[in-house]
Amino acid sequence: MPDLVCDACGNTYPAGDRQHCDCGETLWYELATDFAWPAESGSLWAYGDLLPASDPVGIERAAGGTPLVRAPRLDDYAGCRIRVKDESANPTGSFKDRGTAVATAALRERGADAIGTVSHGNMAMSTAAHAASAGMDAVVLVPDDIPEERLGHIARYDPELYAVSGDYGRLYEASFSLAPTFVNSDSPLRVAGQKTTVAELLHQFDGAPDAVVVPVSSGGHASGTWKAVRELHAAGALDSVPELHFVQAAACDPIARAYRNGDDTVTPVADGGGETVAYSIANANPPSGNRVLRAARDTGGSVLSVDDDAIRDAQRALATHAGLAVEAASATSLAAVRELTAEGRLDASDDVAVVATGTGFRERPPTPDTVHRVTQGELREQF
């Protein structure tokens, strides 16, 4: 097993259940620098050299292997050459399955028969589904204001499900002292699995595009993105490093605010943040926020925020110009590209990959205003 390392202060700990450094930062796994691109990549397990687990079962085997879709009809909208990494193709419809698959496999290798998580939705579904598939127990804690339909999607996999009142950030921290092992959004095992989104993307692109854009909430996926780029570059598998741009919803954007202010640490949003259509990424106190700032600055990228109008507009464009139904939180990445090209940070000849983190099929679609309601007789007159 590889060591756990703190990228903020450099402390190293032996692999195990420990998740945080004495300095407070979340640890990540330091993998061997030996890496060769696999011949095929049908699932994330093709990138086994990057992972702290190796023996998947059930739906764990199906995580990853998602398409990188070239979407030329979005180029004008975005202002550059667009590709979409479509994470809706995962077993429960979001990239969360990558981290969950690696975490449940790794926990079983350590003899565990249960897993816990704290989540707003997608991670809870993913964790409950993977536990069901592997015959493990799942303990899922959600905030008690979670939308009812999300609760239904989680409950169908029959985890031990608690809707908990009170401050979400404190619940997140308290969960680490409960049993079983809680694998939350920036836990080391989860981040290790989430490295494979960008590893796959770089493999599919055959090198580094000019920029990769990722929606951010806790900062776990962003951490995995940065870690993968670092490991692949260090191993000589990647000649250049893409700019990593991270995006939040303007109503709740503590990391983007810190970035704009030139701060090294993120200050939580005092009132918990405002409402946004991008519910999955509204995190007022992101546990890996500081690391996201380091990732953006280290790669020449940025952290920005986009408002709900821009998010809805980008979500519509992804459907009408690329045939992709993504959830609002995921459309933030395309909205961010539009902003970056408008500012001249990216230009028309740049190849940019946006990560569409989750499916839109679980969201209520906008009310359609383009339906022609006709009789069968009237239909003929239309053509």
Ligand SMILES: *Cc1c(COP(=O)(O)O)cnc(C)c1O
């Ligand atoms: C969880 C989630 C994110 C944010 O990921 P973090 O690792 O928490 O930063 C983005 N989009 C979707 C759809 C998600 O479910």
Ligand SMILES: [Zn+2]
């Ligand atoms: Zn530390």
